[in-house]
Amino acid sequence: MAQKRKQIPKIQHFVPQFFQRFFSFDNNGKTIGMFETNRNVFKSHVKISSHLGKKYFYGRDGELEEWLAKLESDSAPIFKEMWEKEKLPIPRSTNHFKMLHFLIVLDIRNPIHFKILKNFEQKLPYTKSKISEGNLSNDMIPGLQEQQSDKGKLSSLKSAELLVPDLLNLKYKLIKNKTSSPFIISDNPLIMYNQFLEKRNWKFGSQRDFGLKGLQLFLPLNDSYMLAVYDSNIYKLGNKKEHIVSIDDKKSIDQLNLLQFLNSENTVNFNHKVTEHYIMTLQEKSMKYKKANDEFISVHEIKVPKGNDNLTAQMIEMGVSDLNIRLTLQKLNFISKSYAVKLHKISDQYRENVKFKGQTYKVYTITTIEEN
Structure with a gap:
């Protein structure tokens, strides 16, 4: 008897359907509100089954789609408990590991990630270097x-779990929204921010890397709850004992939505509590800021060891634009010892004992060129 062929979903979601259902219209689990940012089109209902997905985005053989489905089924109860029962995973437990793994994969699986790689590929051959004189090498393109x-x-995506140990020391709490402005999500819902590097005006590389000092991750869970993961050597959120931090400052919530x-x-998404007027107000505010995820390639001259006077070294830096709105949130503050942290060189920007550096949105390659 012939083996039944495995059916591969045609629409493969990059924002999981279970997660979209947390924001469904009247909690119906079937539709979600959508605003197309590039066309200013507001729709109160679109089908979750066909939204935030692309045709065979993860391939036609089903291997990756099946792997992601298993990850989602393991993760869904953990995230549902957060907003349904105000329950967070126990630190360093299996569920803590799964929570962080899901966050990393949610970021890496997004089409924006692969669009950035494509744009790097296209820009690299046309990037000139004053140091090596001429265009950069095409060696990185393959x-x-x-x-x-x-x-x-x-x-x-399968190697994403290797990054999890680097995040285990980060603190995590729930933000409880007590305002009239509901939380919203987008087609790229995990926010990676860094108030610390933003305040220091640190311009070397993008601030969106999982190993950086001052890292902040914000993920809305439904209209009332948001998961906040942050570097507790730099910030404090609420008081030391509370795991649920209530915010009643509308400006803070509006900034997180912005x-x-x-x-x-292309899109932001929401449930029935969000009005078209509110979305249009946020859209107008967003026009004042640079969007994240615009890729860049820069070339820097670097020092070579003494005795190699005939050599010139250059570093090729590939990164993306950061979120930068001078974020200020109620009950989220810098701790006093953060002001003593020194930043002089690239290595200073990473947290202690971080194994993977520059693994997400910034890539450093160093080349040494012999002078003529």
Whole structure:
């Protein structure tokens, strides 16, 4: 008897359906509100089954889609408990690991991530270097192309769990929204921010890397709750003992919603509590800021060891634009010892004992060129 062929979903979601249902219209689990940011089109209902997904985005063989489905089924109860029961995973438990793993994958699986890689690939041959005189080498292009392939997507997503240990020391709490402005999400809902590097005006590389000092992750869970993961050597959120931090400052909530606009590619999403007027107000505010995820390539001259006077070294830096709105949130403050942290060189920007550096949105390659 012939083996029944496995049915592969045609629409493969990059924002999981279970997660979209947390924001469904009247909690119906079937539709969600949508605003197209590039066309200013507001719709109170679109089908979750066909939204925030692309045709065979993770391939036609089903291997990656099946792997993601398992990850989602393991993660869904953890995130549902957060807003339904105000329950967070126990630190360093299996669920804590799963929570962080889901966050990393949610970021890496997004089409924006692969669009950035594509744009790096296209820009690299036309990037000039005053140091080496002429265009940069094309040596990195095959690697960028490989990461965009189905095989590359599978490899990068499956290796995401290697990044989790670097995040285990970060603190995490729930923000409880007590205002009239409901939380919203977007087609790229995980917000990576860094008030610490923003305040220091640190311009070397993008501030969106999982190993950086001052890292902040914000993920709305439904209209009333948001997961906040942050570097507790730099910030404090609420008081030391509370795990649920209530915010009743509308300006703070509006800023968090504004970040969804600036981190999105094409759409923001919401439930029945969000009005068209509120969305249009946020859209207008977003026009004052630069959007995240615009890629850049820079070339820096770096020092070479003494005795190598005939050599010139350059570093090729590939990164993306950051979210930068001078974020200020109620009950989220810098701790006093953060002001003593020194930043002089690249290595200073990373947290202690971080294994993976520059693994997400910034890539450093160093080349040494012999002078003529």
